[in-house]
Amino acid sequence: MRIENHRYDQAAQAKLRKAQRKIARRQNKKSKRRRQAILLLQKVHQHVANQRKDFQHKLSTQLVQNFGLIAVEDLNIKGLSAGILAKAVHDVAWSTFLNMLAYKAENAGRQLLKVDPQYTSQECPNCHALEKKPLSERVHRCDCGLTIGRDHAAALVILGRGLRLQAQTMEQSVLVA
Numbered sequence: 001m002r003i004e005n006h007r008y009d010q011a012a013q014a015k016l017r018k019a020q021r022k023i024a025r026r027q028n029k030k031s032k033r034r035r036q037a038i039l040l041l042q043k044v045h046q047h048v049a050n051q052r053k054d055f056q057h058k059l060s061t062q063l064v065q066n067f068g069l070i071a072v073e074d075l076n077i078k079g080l081s082a083g084i085l086a087k088a089v090h091d092v093a094w095s096t097f098l099n100m101l102a103y104k105a106e107n108a109g110r111q112l113l114k115v116d117p118q119y120t121s122q123e124c125p126n127c128h129a130l131e132k133k134p135l136s137e138r139v140h141r142c143d144c145g146l147t148i149g150r151d152h153a154a155a156l157v158i159l160g161r162g163l164r165l166q167a168q169t170m171e172q173s174v175l176v177a
């Protein structure tokens with residue numbers, strides 16, 4: 001299942017920038033129009049946050065309904081290292097989404113596996129060779145002969161790690177029993 005998130009995010013960013021520019025144009029700090037512009041920005045922020053939450057709710061419900069096993073990149077392993085704001089906002093959204101997914105998966109008796117997020121976009125899901133590719137490179141082409149979309153390849157790597165994690169967990173529980 002492939003989900004597009006970019007378009008809605010870009011539209012939201014454009015709306016936010018427009019509202020911010022409006023405030024910048026109102027130089028007089030005490031003016032009524034500046035106050036109105038600030039209120040507008042707050043409204044746009046709220047709208048964007050609501051839209052994101054709505055999207056996350058729909059997506060997490062859909063995932064839990066359609067799949068018995070869900071593998072995701074574990075945010076805690078990656079760490080919140082990057083200082084760029086967009087990245088931070090993205091990480092916050094991702095952690096909110098993971099929490100949503102976790103409680104819905106648990107309620108529905110689904111398995112949620114959090115895997116090591118390192119090199120998921122560089123590893124070949126077929127032969128496990130690592131090849132660094134720039135973000136602009138949208139296709140995964142490997143010497144082993146595999147050619148698929150970049151995101152598709154990363155998803156397969158994450159799923160593979162999830163399945164290995166599941167196998168390990170099952171082995172351990174067999175040993176304990």
Ligand SMILES: [Zn+2]
Pocket residue numbers: 124125126127128129142143144145146
């Ligand atoms: Zn390969």
